Amino acid sequence: xxxxxxxxxxxxxxxxxxxxxxxxxxxxxxxxxxxxxxxxxxxxxxxxxxxxxxxxxxxxxxxxxxxxxxxxxxxxxxxxxxxxxxxxxxxxxxxxxxxxxxxxxxxxxxxxxxxxxxxxxxxxxxxxxxxxxxxxxxxxx
Amino acid sequence: xxxxxxxxxxxxxxxxxxxxxxxxxxxxxxxxxxxxxxxxxxxxxxxxxxxxxxxxxxxxxxxxxxxxxxxxxxxxxxxxxxxxxxxxxxxxxxxxxxxxxxxxxxxxxxxxxxxxxxxxxxxxxxxxxxxxxxxxxxxxxxxxxxxxxxxxxxxxxxxxxxxxxxxxxxxxxxxxxxxxxxxxxxxxxxxxxxxxxxxxxxxxxxxxxxxxxxxxxxxxxxxxxxxxxxxxxxxxxxxxxxxxxxxxxxxxxxxxxxxxxxxxxxxxxxxxxxxxxxxxxxxxxxxxxxxxxxxxxxxxxxxxxxxxxxxxxxxxxxxxxxxxxxxxxxxxxxxxxxxxxxxxxxxxxxxxxxxxxxxxxxxxxxxxxxxxxxxxxxxxxxxxxxxxxxxxxxxxxxxxxxxxxxxxxxxxxxxxxxxxxxxxxxxxxxxxxxxxxxxxxxxxxxxxxxxxxxxxxxx
Numbered sequence: 065x066x067x068x069x070x071x072x073x074x075x076x077x078x079x080x081x082x083x084x085x086x087x088x089x090x091x092x093x094x095x096x097x098x099x100x101x102x103x104x105x106x107x108x109x110x111x112x113x114x115x116x117x118x119x120x121x122x123x124x125x126x127x128x129x130x131x132x133x134x135x136x137x138x139x140x141x142x143x144x145x146x147x148x149x150x151x152x153x154x155x156x157x158x159x160x161x162x163x164x165x166x167x168x169x170x171x172x173x174x175x176x177x178x179x180x181x182x183x184x185x186x187x188x189x190x191x192x193x194x195x196x197x198x199x200x201x202x203x204x205x
Numbered sequence: 206x207x208x209x210x211x212x213x214x215x216x217x218x219x220x221x222x223x224x225x226x227x228x229x230x231x232x233x234x235x236x237x238x239x240x241x242x243x244x245x246x247x248x249x250x251x252x253x254x255x256x257x258x259x260x261x262x263x264x265x266x267x268x269x270x271x272x273x274x275x276x277x278x279x280x281x282x283x284x285x286x287x288x289x290x291x292x293x294x295x296x297x298x299x300x301x302x303x304x305x306x307x308x309x310x311x312x313x314x315x316x317x318x319x320x321x322x323x324x325x326x327x328x329x330x331x332x333x334x335x336x337x338x339x340x341x342x343x344x345x346x347x348x349x350x351x352x353x354x355x356x357x358x359x360x361x362x363x364x365x366x367x368x369x370x371x372x373x374x375x376x377x378x379x380x381x382x383x384x385x386x387x388x389x390x391x392x393x394x395x396x397x398x399x400x401x402x403x404x405x406x407x408x409x410x411x412x413x414x415x416x417x418x419x420x421x422x423x424x425x426x427x428x429x430x431x432x433x434x435x436x437x438x439x440x441x442x443x444x445x446x447x448x449x450x451x452x453x454x455x456x457x458x459x460x461x462x463x464x465x466x467x468x469x470x471x472x473x474x475x476x477x478x479x480x481x482x483x484x485x486x487x488x489x490x491x492x493x494x495x496x497x498x499x500x501x502x503x504x505x506x507x508x509x510x511x512x513x514x515x516x517x518x519x520x521x522x523x524x525x526x527x528x529x530x531x532x533x534x535x536x537x538x539x540x541x542x543x544x545x546x547x548x549x550x551x552x553x554x555x556x557x558x559x560x561x562x563x564x565x566x567x568x569x570x571x572x573x574x575x576x577x578x579x580x581x582x583x584x585x586x587x588x589x590x591x592x593x594x595x596x597x598x599x600x601x602x603x604x605x606x607x608x609x610x611x612x613x614x615x616x617x618x619x620x621x622x623x624x625x626x627x628x629x630x631x632x633x634x635x636x637x638x639x640x641x642x643x644x645x646x647x648x649x650x651x652x653x654x655x656x657x658x659x660x661x662x663x664x
Contacts, residue, residue: 065582083492093581094573097360105493129578
């Protein structure tokens with residue numbers, strides 16, 4: 065099943081909407097709550113990243129019985145050094161964003177921790193694409 | 206593994222239910238449907254919050270409690286009373302008078318539930334300290350909230366504080382006290398005066414506990430009437446007999462009110478009351494949008510137990526009165542052991558600590574469309590296409606609280622699409638359904654009476 069969500073850069077007030085929707089869907093699909101938590105935590109981080117850094121973005125979630133694959137494509141400044149961005153505590157967030165409780169530099173490491181696979185590609189001044197993959201129903205299948 | 210069905214204290218009286226949509230539309234877990242002209246509560250979804258009871262225009266929803274006469278089955282009859290009872294009465298009626306009236310009604314002892322919060326408080330602080338990094342710890346105080354978490358927020362069941370609430374701690378103490386005095390347990394009846402339905406449900410089928418030390422439950426509004434009548438008839442008796450108990454602590458009196466638990470706890474603690482507020486917050490907490498909180502006090506009722514469905518007084522006035530009562534009492538931190546009575550709960554502290562733990566609280570999600578994920582995906586697709594066909598009016602005329610709820614009932618084989626008035630109209634226009642067919646569908650939802658023309662009417 066495929067679900068799509070639009071994300072508006074700078075709109076912190078509604079950040080987390082896609083994560084909440086996906087969470088609701090996964091609960092209705094009877095996905096194990098530990099898996100749901102990993103997916104939602106990683107997705108929320110990724111969603112907030114788009115809001116905090118990009119102009120706009122699109123989230124496409126592909127759900128099947130063995131995995132949840134989420135693609136986040138944004139138009140924005142891009143990440144010049146992905147390896148550096150992956151380090152804990154590294155952040156380019158503005159002081160304004162930090163004041164709102166975001167931008168602690170935990171986003172990408174936290175996303176990696178909560179997913180089975182994560183791929184980031186980025187072109188400076190064009191945008192960033194993040195793919196999050198979480199395997200589900202591993203014990204039953 | 207998921208637990209078996211809950212016991213529910215909330216019951217619909219079919220003889221009174223007029224078949225409207227009030228309860229169904231306010232239920233925060235969409236646990237009510239209308240069938241055959243009567244509200245039906247879906248056991249697996251109901252969390253016993255009592256919102257339906259509050260909104261019923263004809264008092265058709267009631268809380269099933271024990272017959273008061275049952276207390277006389279026991280030689281020793283202890284009334285276990287929450288402090289919030291004392292907040293129900295006007296200021297000129299003293300706490301001593303209230304409890305003396307309870308004795309006159311037939312109890313042999315009166316004991317306040319919140320004795321022992323000092324023991325719980327210490328245990329709770331330790332529990333929070335040992336729970337890192339799995340924070341926040343969510344209080345187990347409000348049974349409706351524990352059930353809400355089980356059915357709607359399965360991932361958060363791991364955050365529930367696995368300690369008994371004050372009610373169970375007090376009941377344990379009383380049982381021990383009487384056992385130590387040589388009273389056989391069959392001869393001791395412990396009766397809780399409840400401000401809500403959830404507490405009854407929790408006693409009849411405890412979550413995370415094997416048995417309940419409480420023999421029976423009596424509704425607070427019922428007891429309020431009996432006490433008030435007795436005080437009005439007998440006048441204000443200054444010489445009335447005050448049951449020999451230690452005074453509650455300040456924290457004890459405040460415990461069941463909003464911030465009662467959160468304010469004496471350590472770390473970053475938050476108190477949230479009213480079930481919709483709690484649901485909003487838990488949604489965010491589950492996404493980990495909120496962090497760095499150590500302890501959460503969550504209550505289903507606005508103004509917590511002062512706003513319980515069986516509380517009689519205006520909740521704000523009750524809170525005011527309880528605050529005044531608390532102001533004159535000793536704080537937990539100022540307790541002097543030597544000044545305690547020989548029945549003091551402090552003497553049971555070791556015993557209570559050994560029995561304070563409850564078992565894991567298991568998820569029992571009601572949100573899934575099917576056990577099998579592939580099947581659930583199929584049903585979700587069906588639901589989504591049904592939703593496009595439904596009018597999105599959420600009128601409730603189909604007997605379900607919203608178009609989405611109807612669509613979900615349909616894919617689970619619990620309802621038919623023709624229950625929707627708009628769909629029926631389309632089917633009639635298309636010649637697929639006749640008037641008689643439509644009538645029988647309406648009757649299956651709303652009963653036969655609603656379609657009959659009253660004799661006095663000319664419409």
